[in-house]
Amino acid sequence: MRLLLINPRNPMVSITNRKNYWNKYRVWKPLGLLVLAGLTPRDWDIAIVDENVQEPDYEKMARPDLVGVTAFTSQAPRAYEVAAWFRARGVPVVMGGIHASMRQEEASTRVDAVVTGEAEGVWAQVLHDAARGTLQPLYVGGHEEMEKMPLPRHDLLPTGYQCGVIQTTRGCPLNCSFCSVSSFNGRTYRRRPIEDVIEEFCLITEKYVLLVDDNLIGTRWDHIERAKRLFRAMIEADLGKKWICQATINMADDEELLGLAQRAGCIGVFIGFESTTEEGLTEVHKKYNVQKQRDFRASVRRIQQHKISVAGSFIMGLDVDRPGVGLQIAHTADRYGVDILNVLFLTPLPGTNLWDKMSAEGRV
Numbered sequence: 001m002r003l004l005l006i007n008p009r010n011p012m013v014s015i016t017n018r019k020n021y022w023n024k025y026r027v028w029k030p031l032g033l034l035v036l037a038g039l040t041p042r043d044w045d046i047a048i049v050d051e052n053v054q055e056p057d058y059e060k061m062a063r064p065d066l067v068g069v070t071a072f073t074s075q076a077p078r079a080y081e082v083a084a085w086f087r088a089r090g091v092p093v094v095m096g097g098i099h100a101s102m103r104q105e106e107a108s109t110r111v112d113a114v115v116t117g118e119a120e121g122v123w124a125q126v127l128h129d130a131a132r133g134t135l136q137p138l139y140v141g142g143h144e145e146m147e148k149m150p151l152p153r154h155d156l157l158p159t160g161y162q163c164g165v166i167q168t169t170r171g172c173p174l175n176c177s178f179c180s181v182s183s184f185n186g187r188t189y190r191r192r193p194i195e196d197v198i199e200e201f202c203l204i205t206e207k208y209v210l211l212v213d214d215n216l217i218g219t220r221w222d223h224i225e226r227a228k229r230l231f232r233a234m235i236e237a238d239l240g241k242k243w244i245c246q247a248t249i250n251m252a253d254d255e256e257l258l259g260l261a262q263r264a265g266c267i268g269v270f271i272g273f274e275s276t277t278e279e280g281l282t283e284v285h286k287k288y289n290v291q292k293q294r295d296f297r298a299s300v301r302r303i304q305q306h307k308i309s310v311a312g313s314f315i316m317g318l319d320v321d322r323p324g325v326g327l328q329i330a331h332t333a334d335r336y337g338v339d340i341l342n343v344l345f346l347t348p349l350p351g352t353n354l355w356d357k358m359s360a361e362g363r364v
Contacts, residue, residue: 001131002045004064005033008071008078009051027052028210029165032070032097032119034152039123046156051078053160058085066130069111070097073349080110087112092135094126098184102351108137117141117184118170120148143185146170146192154203163244164206168197168230169213173220174248176274177285178315180351181214189218191226194233201239211245217257219248219288224257231260244268248288252299262306269303270311270342276332279320285353296336304337312338317346 007030030050037046047064049056067086071079076099083093096115100107107114113135115122122139129135146169154164169192170185201209217227234241242265249271251257273296275281300310314329326343333341348355348364358364 001043001066001127002062002064003040003047003066003068003127004061005036005046005048005068006070006079006082007033007048007050007052008069008075008082010072010075010078012074013052025162027161028163028212029154029157029161030070031152031165031167031212033068034154034156035150036068036119036123037153037156038150039120040127044127046153048153048156050157054158063089064091066127067091067093069093069095071095071099072097073099073102075099076103076107083111092130094130094135094139096141098180099350101184102180102349104138113137113139115139115141118144120144120150143171143188143190146190147196149192149196151196151200151203154200154205161206162208164204164209164241165212166197166200166204166209167212168192169216169218172214173218173223174215174288175285175353176272177283177353177357178346178349179214180349183351185214189215189220189223194226194230197230198233198237198239201234201237201241204241207240207242209241209243211243214246215248216245217247217251219250224254228257228260231257231264234264235260239265241265242267244270246270246272249273249294249296249299252302255302258303258306258308262308266306266308268309268311268339270313272313273332273336274313274315275318275320276314276325276328277320280315280318283318283320284315300337304339309339310337311340311342312336313342313344315344315346 013026033048040046069079069082086093092112094113094115095107095111096119100114101116104114104116118141121144122141126139170190171188172181173187173189175182175187217224244267247269274284274286281287303310312333316325329343348358
C-alpha cells in the first residue's frame, strides 16, 4: 500500500514564491504529517510532499492508494483543490488538521474521510479501513497522552528548511479569544517524557530548531519546574542545537529558568503582547499579561540579558482600537525594546471564541 501525505501550499508563507525573501524563515516542517508517518506500519510505502518548499508534479508520481492532507484555514482552499484532483482519479483522500476539525461539515463535502482532533488514537483504524476499502466518513480523535506519542519521521522530508521542528507539550492554560489552541488541543498542559524529547532532538539534522509548543514553559510553578528539567537534560545531552520557542512574558520572572534556557541553546522567544492597552487585553481574554502591574520593558530586558532575542507580537483591529493604533503599536514595541515586531490583523478563525462571537453578531 502506498500512502502520500501532503501539506498544501500556504499563500502566506510558501517559499516557492521567490518574491518574498523572508518566507524561508516563516516556513517550518509539517510536524503533524511526520507524526502520522511515525505511526504508519513499515509495510506502507510513505511519501511526504510539502508544497511550501517544492512544486510537485502529481501526474509523474507513483499513484498512491491513500492521500492524507492537513491544513490550517489559510491552506484550506488549496487542500480542497488537491483533494479534488486525486478523487477525480479514484484515489481516496482523508483530511485532518485544525481547519477540518473546526469545519467538519464543510470538509466532509470535499474529501472521503475527515479526522478531527489529534489523530494518534485513530490513525491505525484509518489505515486499516483504507486497506480494506471501507473508509469511514468521520474519525474522531481526542487529546492523546503524550507518553504515547511516536517518534516523527524526520527522515522523510527533503532539505530546504531553515529550522527543524519538535513538540514537547500540547495544550495551553490560557484561553485567548483569537486562538483555537484551547479548542483543538485543550487547556490541560500535557507534557512529553523528557527522555523522548532528547531522543527526538538527536534525529533532527538541522542546527536550528523551532519548538512548536504553543506555550513551552506554561504558567504554573510545576510547569516551570518541568521546563527546567527539560533544559537541564538538553544541556547534559550536549545537543549542539540553537532553538527558538513560544512562551508567555512570565519567562522573564525566573533567572534560573532563563540561565538554563540559554545554556540549553535558546536564542529566541516569541511572546504575544497582543495589545498596547489593558482594555485590548481584556477584549482578547489575555489579562494574564497585566497581572502584577508588570514592567514590560524590564521583563524584555531580563530575557535579552541572557542573549535571548524577543519577538513581540501585537494584534491590530480590536473593537477597542482607534485610528492611529498602528503607530501606537510601533511606539509601544520600541518602548518595550523587542528585537522583532510582529503585527497581525485580528482574524476570526474557525474554532475560536472570536469566531463564535462575531458569527453571532453577523460580522463574519
